[in-house]
Structure formats: C-alpha cells, structure tokens
Amino acid sequence: MPRILITGLVVLLYGCSGEMPSDHLEISYIANAGVRFRSGDTTVFSDAFFNIAVPPGVPPRLHDHLSREDELRLESGQTPFGCADLILVTHEHDDHYTSDAVRNHLEHCEQALVVMPADLSGKDRSQYPALDADRIFGLDAEDRPLYIDSQSDSLTVLPIALKHSNDPEGNMPHLGYLLTLAQFRVLILGDADTPGENLDHLQDTGIRNPDVAVIPYWWVTDTNTRGVLSQGIRPRLLVPVHLNRGNRSELVPAINQVAGEFEWVEVPNSLLETVAIGLP
Numbered sequence: 596m597p598r599i600l601i602t603g604l605v606v607l608l609y610g611c612s613g614e615m616p617s618d619h620l621e622i623s624y625i626a627n628a629g630v631r632f633r634s635g636d637t638t639v640f641s642d643a644f645f646n647i648a649v650p651p652g653v654p655p656r657l658h659d660h661l662s663r664e665d666e667l668r669l670e671s672g673q674t675p676f677g678c679a680d681l682i683l684v685t686h687e688h689d690d691h692y693t694s695d696a697v698r699n700h701l702e703h704c705e706q707a708l709v710v711m712p713a714d715l716s717g718k719d720r721s722q723y724p725a726l727d728a729d730r731i732f733g734l735d736a737e738d739r740p741l742y743i744d745s746q747s748d749s750l751t752v753l754p755i756a757l758k759h760s761n762d763p764e765g766n767m768p769h770l771g772y773l774l775t776l777a778q779f780r781v782l783i784l785g786d787a788d789t790p791g792e793n794l795d796h797l798q799d800t801g802i803r804n805p806d807v808a809v810i811p812y813w814w815v816t817d818t819n820t821r822g823v824l825s826q827g828i829r830p831r832l833l834v835p836v837h838l839n840r841g842n843r844s845e846l847v848p849a850i851n852q853v854a855g856e857f858e859w860v861e862v863p864n865s866l867l868e869t870v871a872i873g874l875p
C-alpha cells in the first residue's frame with residue numbers, strides 16, 4: 596500500500612515499472628481526451644478511465660479506437676497500458692470518468708492515487724471500497740498545489756478553475772490542472788469552455804511555456820483562445836484531444852493549418868500513439 600503523508604499534502608508512492616528515462620516525458624494517447632504521461636518510473640493518466648459502454652443502450656460514441664478489450668486491459672493495468680501512479684479526473688462526464696473504471700484500476704494497481712474536483716470526490720466516495728476511498732483526493736480550485744512524492748520522481752498537481760458549462764445547471768465541478776512530472780510541466784484543460792472568464796483566469800495564472808498543453812480541440816479552432824495559447828502560454832508541445840472519427844476529418848486539416856503558430860503540434864490519431872520530449 597502507498598504510504599501517505601498529508602503534512603503539506605505530500606504523498607509517497609511505491610513501485611511502478613517504467614522504461615522512460617526521467618529526462619524525457621512520454622505522452623501517449625488513449626481515447627477521447629484520455630492521455631498517459633510517463634517519465635522515469637512514474638505514470639500519470641488524465642481523463643483516461645471511463646466505461647465506453649456508458650451510457651448503456653447506445654453505441655460507444657467517441658471512442659472508436661478503444662475496444663472493450665483494450666478498455667479492460669487499461670482498467671486492470673495490463674500491458675501495454677500499465678499501472679498508474681496517479682489518475683487525474685477533470686470532471687464527471689462519462690467520456691472522461693466513470694467510477695467503475697477507476698475503481699477497477701485501483702483494485703488492480705495498488706499504488707494508484709486519484710485526483711479529482713472536491714465536489715465530485717465527495718459525491719462519488721461511496722462508489723469506492725472504504726480503503727480505496729482514502730486514495731482519492733478532492734481538490735478545490737483555490738487549493739494550493741498537491742505534492743506527491745514517488746520513489747523516483749515528484750509529482751505536483753495545481754488545480755485551475757475552468758468552467759465547463761455543458762450541463763443543464765451550469766455548475767458542474769470542473770478543473771484544469773498544471774501537472775509537474777519529474778522536470779516537465781503539463782497543462783491539462785479538460786473540457787474547458789473557450790470564451791470569457793476561462794480565458795481571463797488562465798492568463799491570470801501566469802502559466803508560461805509549459806512543456807506540454809493537452810487541450811480540447813475547440814481551443815485551437817477558436818481564434819481567441821488559440822491566440823492566447825500561441826502568444827501567451829506558448830507550450831512547447833500542443834496536443835489537441837477530444838477527437839473522434841466523426842469530427843477528425845474536418846478538424847485535423849484545420850488544426851494542421853495552425854501548426855505554424857506553435858513550436859510543435861501533435862494530433863493523436865490512434866490508440867497509444869506516443870510522442871516523447873526531452874528537456875528544453
């Protein structure tokens with residue numbers, strides 16, 4: 596079991612096999628907005644654990660290159676996916692998170708911890724066995740960074756208040772994150788809306804030059820937010836996600852058109868398509 600120190604929110608993790616040298620960060624696509632990050636012996640998944648059969652009774656929607664068999668391998672930590680040290684969840688939409696998928700992973704991967712919005716963790720804690728519920732950390736947008744210390748590499752998770760208004764009540768908990776994994780900084784935007792306060796808030800964070808920004812594709816097709824990304828935040832590597840077969844044929848050419856505005860744009864096209872970056 597992981598040893599957890601809450602003093603200053605420091606968490607110690609034990610055991611995870613990995614092959615990435617810690618001066619490289621590997622970014623691998625899973626499905627929809629789901630991505631795996633690896634550096635050294637540390638593995639982080641973001642929005643990658645959801646049951647593709649949810650909601651029941653309709654064909655799996657966005658996840659055409661993730662089969663149910665792949666999903667079960669992912670949930671059980673099998674090759675080629677492996678076990679997470681940390682699972683990040685931006686919000687509760689079932690194309691980003693379902694509790695059964697996360698619960699299965701926690702059952703198979705005893706070092707895995709989960710970070711999600713505090714309101715969601717409060718609501719869903721009963722979905723997990725009591726012991727596993729202790730491995731779930733809820734963050735509020737105002738919280739200071741959560742520090743996680745693995746055996747080889749430290750992890751830091753800074754929550755970022757970003758609205759995702761695509762729900763009837765307009766108050767669904769949703770967080771972006773600035774993940775620091777080894778020496779790499781990764782900006783994750785979840786399903787953040789493009790206009791208005793999100794843009795202001797992201798600029799207010801003062802985040803500049805992250806190594807990677809994983810963003811929903813609509814931040815690239817929207818001129819305003821694209822400008823903020825390319826002029827203000829300036830990630831070294833931009834990874835647009837939330838793509839599926841239905842929208843890919845229209846979006847990929849559009850995204851490729853703006854590639855010149857960024858140092859490096861990688862549009863994932865298949866399961867476990869992987870890029871690795873070194874230190875700047």
Ligand SMILES: [Zn+2]
Nearest residue numbers: 688759761786
């Ligand atoms: Zn959503």
Ligand SMILES: [Zn+2]
Nearest residue numbers: 688690691786
């Ligand atoms: Zn979504």
